Amino acid sequence: MKRLPFGAALAALMLTTSFVMADNAFSDVTPDDWSYKAVSQLADEGVIDGYPDGTFKGNKNITRYEMGQIVARLMAKEDTLTADQKATLDKLSTDYAGELDNLGVRVDKLENQVFKDTTFMYDFRASAMPSYDNIFKDSDNDHDDSMGFRFRVNSYTKMTPRVWLYGQLETHMSMNGKSFTGVNATDEDDSEFKLNRFFTTYHWGEVKDHYFFDKGPTDDNIVIGRFPMRMGVTGYTYDGEFTGIGVQFGDYFKGSNLRIGNGRANNINYDYTGPMMHGVSGMKAAASQLAGALAKPQLTQAGMSAAQADALSKVIAGSINRTTNMNDLAGNIKSDVSQALTASTVQTLMNSGYSKEQAITMAGAAYQHQTGQTIDATSSAISSTLVGQFQTSERLQTLASGLDWSNGTYYPMSNVHMPWGDDEDVPVTFISYKYVAPKQYEIHLYGAKVNGSVDPIAKAWGGALSYNINDHLSIHGEYLKNMRRLPLNNERPHSFNFGITFGDVDILKPHSYAFTLDHIYSQAGTYFGGSSSDVADQYMGHIYKHWKFNGIDMGKMPAYLADKMNAVAAGTDTPDSNYGGAKFNLARFEYVPMKGLKLKAEYGFKAEDMGDRKMENVWYVEAQAYFM
Known part of the structure; x- marks a missing residue:
């Protein structure tokens, strides 16, 4: 056990006290000693009591436990201390909180300071990519080079050993005056802070010493608020925020894990899904x-x-x-x-x-x-x-x-009339099960059903697998099926992706890297926004920024609906025609040059929609730094 000289401890404890002077309490402390006044004051107040033989033994090292006893006795005298002395005592009570807890001492000061155990982590990202008005190669291919910053302030607060509180403030800033990339990003959001996450977790299982920043204790949790949610191993299906309540059984990182949640999905691409939910005005x-x-x-x-x-x-x-x-x-x-x-x-x-x-x-x-x-x-x-x-x-x-x-x-779906309002997030119930054998494989099974007035749009299930061939090479695959028959292509759409990863990137490991190559096939009706890739978002959720129909400017319109309406108006629509969606390849390279800094580059190529219309190749680069 770590010990410290009693004389040094005494110097901290003295706090320039103004206790009443007492008679000599110990035989080995005389009026000529530098510590005589302090020792006498503390003994008189009952803060220290020396050894059974009547000595003080000021040169003897003491344990943290003994120091905790002294701090506990000082806390009982807190009302007699000055402001400076109380400040020093508060610091000591924090440093020796564990020993005080073992002594059964309730540290009211600490209990009232619920944010005392708060850790802040800052996330700064600079990114750039082209943002197309019309991504198809047979168009004029107008686009802006979107360049911007994203800054996040993440907070992790241990309220009690079982209750954690999390928050995330986020803002985007354009570097070139163009709209920055991101689902639902608008010019009005530029430089405006928003509360992206705010949730609390309660851990009912055995209290353990392993924690994960996004989830607190990594097993047996109840979570309430706006929290992160990823479906599958790649996040192409959904990777965003979810507001509601969820429960997690089992460990997040190993063995079986079951999650059930009900609430509203927040990272839905409103420009892409809006016509299906709200209809097309005009x-x-x-x-x-x-x-x-x-x-x-x-x-x-x-x-x-x-x-x-x-x-x-x-x-x-x-x-x-x-x-x-x-x-x-x-x-x-x-x-x-x-x-x-x-x-x-x-x-x-x-x-x-x-x-x-x-x-x-x-x-x-x-x-x-x-x-x-x-x-x-x-x-x-x-x-x-x-x-x-x-x-x-x-x-x-x-x-x-x-x-x-x-x-x-x-209304593309005559039985779906979601009213316009402040909250356009989609009500969803989800369930997810996964089994993780660390460094070997992961198996995911999940399902999601939208509720309320938009219930006919989606009722989906999916599965995913990731397998490590060796320490440097892994493969993964994923499949999703929407059981709702959608009128756009008169089908129950599905999507899948499969790929290979070489390397293992870790933001805490300098010079770690990973190269991933994926093939993604996503029919219209299986993408709703919030993908883990900005390139995938642009392919799967492409929006015409200024669509004109029969000479009337309809504003922003998803390509899947605009192409269908254009074909109908031109008389070229056939039962075999297929609109929207995307099939493409996505290459990604990630590298950590130093701890806390990650560089990433993505490149989408050989992209087509489901009607075999060819799309432009799309690149994306970013540098992301974490610091505390």
Whole structure:
């Protein structure tokens, strides 16, 4: 046991005290000794009591336990101490907390200072990558070079031996004035701090001495708050935050581990999933433009000139756009067409002095004389034909089937109407089991089901395996299946990835490194955001930043939906067509030049969507430093 000279301990304990002077308490301490006053004061107050033979033995080394006894006695006299003396005592009580606990002494000062055992770790990352407006090679390939910093302040607080509290503040800063990379990152977030994580854990198993920064005790935990969650071994399926409650049985690093949680997934890519959850606003205007364009050939066949057909098609588009109930569509088209057919004639007659009613009657007679049929008959025929198209045309039916005529919003899944609000995170219940044989293999099985109004979107299960061939070489693979049939490609989508890793990178081991090569296949409907790779995020969750549909700017739109709608509008959509998703290769190199600093480079190549449209190669580089 570590010992320290009693004289040195006495110097710390004296605290420049103002105790009342006492008579000589020990035979080996005389008034001539430098410590006489201090020893006498402490003995008089009962802080020290010497040895049975009446001596003090100031040159003798004492144990930490004996020192703890002295600190405990000083704590009982705390009310008589000055502010400086109390500060010194607080430090001593912290240093000898273990001995005080063994003595059964409750250290109220320490118990009230719940953040006394708080560790702060800072995470600074600089990164750069291209961010594409349209990633396909047959496009203009406009992109910004996104360069920025991410800074995090992580806190780990041991409230009690069983209760831990965790927090993470995060901010992003652009280096070149362009939007920085990251799921749901916006210009408004630049340099703004947000509370990315805040959760507490309760450990009910045997208290052990091994801890993990993100999870506290590594086994038998209850966790509440906003905490990190990774599905599978690679994190391509989901690697982000989750707000709710979870329970963990078994050790996180070895043997069996079962996790169950319920709450909301926070790293969902809202731009990518928003249309599926909230619908696409303004789609009725675009559908109206399409319907008007489809009406042109019929108007021409009815004997109208190209100019007349073009003008009337715009009138029809306006009729459809102002319709708020499908049952009113026929009447609106008939009324608007009737007025359009005679508008110029009526205006001319009114300018000549006729009343509006007289002008309409005269114009109708003139139209019938010219065409051989009444305006009512013509407008009724046009209206009936167009309404029939909405009911039978595959192109219009694709749009109209999910259209809310009252507000003009189009819902790709007509049974999913998630209201807009402050909290757009997706409600999820998940379960995950894994078995870990350290340095040998890992087996993962997991499932997740979204709840509430978005329940029809996802009910998925997956499995993953990682196997170490030797100390330097490992292989891994993962498979995910969404059991919900999605209308986009009329399928229950799946994804998988497999790869190989050479090396073992460890942020605490200088000169450690790892090279990983993955092949990733992800059908639309198996990616929702929060991947562990920024390159994978851009491929699997590609967003058109300015998508125009039938001449109307629809703003940001996921490629899987925009490509489908474009094909529908152009009449090129077929049952065999497949939209969205991505299949690509991803190479990653990581290197630790010094403890606490990691360099990483990723490169995505030979990428295509599920319709075999080729995508650009994408690179990503970062430097990440941890310090405490």
